[in-house]
Amino acid sequence: MILLDFKFHEWQWQYQISTTFFVFGIVPFVFWVYARYITASPNKYNKLEEPVKLSVPIPAEAKPHWKGKRLYPPNLTIRAxxxxxKIQSxxxxxxxxxxxxTATTRDEMNQQIANAKVAQKEWKASSFSLRRQVLKTLSRFILDNQEDIARIACRDSGKTxxxxxxxxxxxTLEKLKWIIAHGERVLRPSQRPGPSNLLIxxxxxxxxxxEPLGVVAALVSWxxxxxxxxxxxxxALFTGNAIIVKCSEQVIWSSTWYIDLxxxxxxxxxxxxxLVQLCCCYAEDADHFTSHPGLSHITFIGSKPVAHKVVESASxxxxxxxxxxxxxxxLIVLDDVKDIESLSSVILRGTFQSAGQNCIGVxxxxxxxxxxxxxxxIFTERIKEFxxxxxxDQLDExxxxxxxxxxxxxxLEALVEDAVSKGARLIHGGKPYQHPNYPQGHYFEPTLIVDVDPSxxxxxxxxxxxxxxxxxxNDVDDAVNLANGTEYGLGNSVFGxxxxxxxxxxxxxxxxxxxINDFATFYVAQLPFGGIKKSGYGKFGGEEGLLGLCVAKSVVMDKPIMRLFGVATSIPPPIDYPIKDDKRAWKFVSSLNTAGYxxxxxxIIKAFKKLAKGGA
Structure with a gap:
């Protein structure tokens, strides 16, 4: 039972509420109120923003028990x-x-950008209500079709x-919900203090x-x-832009389905x-896309060597x-961590999710x-059980x-061999794994290597x-120096x-x-995301990510009270062309600066006197 005390001045009531009623009555009611009223978009268009129900068939290749033909070397490649x-998936x-x-040709890129430009002219004037409805429709579909979406991603990338x-x-759901809730506030005109000059x-x-930039592009990794x-x-859509996404050739199969969605x-x-289009080509045609005059902005996610080419082309x-x-x-671990077992699970997830293919992986x-x-x-025992x-495809876990x-x-093998040759200990893995059911699959053993140093x-x-x-x-200072001791600077974690x-x-x-005491939650929290040093520059995500896709247009205007009384900007006679008396003009301007700053x-009083006399 739960005992609740209510006190008001000298009166007191006590109620006993059954746990069952509390759990199945009060708690659901609180969550309903929260979802219905607190998290609802605070605007009169809520009813107009209801998501549209969609039905999109899942590809046969992503369905359970699909039996597709297997490719073997040398045909196990994206090059047909x-x-x-042609791009083979x-x-x-x-x-x-x-x-x-078929790879996107240069002529097709030109046409895509032209079509996007036409579509964006109308879209840039769309209401935030309509933009939210687009995102809500997409969010609802994702929520209702999670397994289908996951299976498509797994089939094309090999992940679980x-x-x-x-x-x-x-x-993705987090980004959608965050922008639905906060996007309009972020993009509202930002009121500024105006001139600090007392008079102006x-x-x-x-x-x-x-305001939207126009047609933007994103070159994204696989x-x-x-x-x-x-x-x-x-x-891009919420900021009023059109977008063309250039996906990696490695995942064109899934990207096509996602774009169609x-x-x-x-x-x-x-x-x-x-408004939304997909481009996919080999490197020899990528320069045409990234140097295209029809693009207003590019987001690039990938490797440093490719980034050099993209930035050079865009310039x-x-x-x-x-x-x-x-x-x-x-990921820095101090000696006062209380639950080392729990922390070990965080580290394993941060290291081995998606087979370690994470830009912010540990x-x-x-x-x-x-x-x-x-x-x-702990790791010695746990990793060998992977x-x-x-x-x-398999019924096994x-x-x-x-x-x-x-x-x-x-x-990967060369990195491990180099470390072992210099004193590191290889506890597990370090080499490719030939799966008994899928011998042509690209598996690498989960690897644990210890006693690594900066050499x-x-x-x-x-x-x-x-x-x-x-x-x-050796100590905290050493840990910080080690963490900072590479050319990269994307993310870190600290536990203590x-x-x-x-x-x-x-x-x-x-x-x-x-x-802090977590792994990579800065990404989920919709904060501005990006690195320093050789991890890149610029930010996407959160408020900064939305604003980065906009033209920040500065606007200055007369205050309403001035407009009400018909007061407008005018050039004072002492400085009007042609200048009648340059000495008087100089005194006027210098007095204006003194009075203002x-x-x-x-x-200030003396300056106002001179201004009243027209600089005389």
């Missing part, structure tokens, strides 16, 4: 044999063929359904208006085929679907680029001595899926694979019990993002 303009977990697609749910669906400030107001594609689309949402609301038209590159994220675990030994012991495979391809396997390549170079790297620090201490550590870390009262 003897067809240079296959499942990296099973080697099953998914289809062949759990990884797809957490890394693809949850973060009495007359003028200032504000910044946020590791999260759903979320990486949807994130830029959601932000968004275009169906637009069509269902009688909106021109050319031909002075197109601004937000660059989000790789990381060498560290690349280095830096521990103080006491925590170090405990974690090495099960690999394709959970959308699967912990980790495949990598997108095997083209980096030799690099080893694996400390400095991004792994982007299923490798847990352990580094021992003394909040003041870990907060100070967070301030000392050279990175764009830090999670001086803080000494007597000087």
């Amino acid at each position: 044999a003897n067809e240079p303009t 296959y499942c990296p977990a099973t080697g099953q063929y998914l289809g062949t697609f 359904k759990l990884d797809a749910s957490m890394g693809e669906i949850m973060v 400030g009495m007359m003028k107001n200032g504000e910044v208006r946020y 590791n999260y085929p759903f979320h990486n594609l949807m994130g830029p689309i959601i932000a 968004v275009r169906l949402v637009l069509k269902s609301l009688e909106i021109d679907p050319n 031909k038209e002075l197109t601004p680029v937000v660059v989000e590159l790789g990381g060498k994220d560290s 690349e280095r675990v830096i521990c103080l001595p006491k925590s170090y030994e405990k974690l090495v012991e 099960r690999l495979g394709s959970d959308i 699967i912990d980790m899926g495949a990598m997108i391809s095997d083209n980096r396997f030799k690099q 080893m390549r694996i400390f400095q170079e991004e792994v982007f694979g299923p490798v847990l790297t352990m580094i021992k620090a 019990s003394n909040f003041r201490q870990i907060n100070e550590i967070a301030n000392r870390l050279d990175s764009g993002n830090v999670a 001086d803080t000494r009262v007597w000087n």
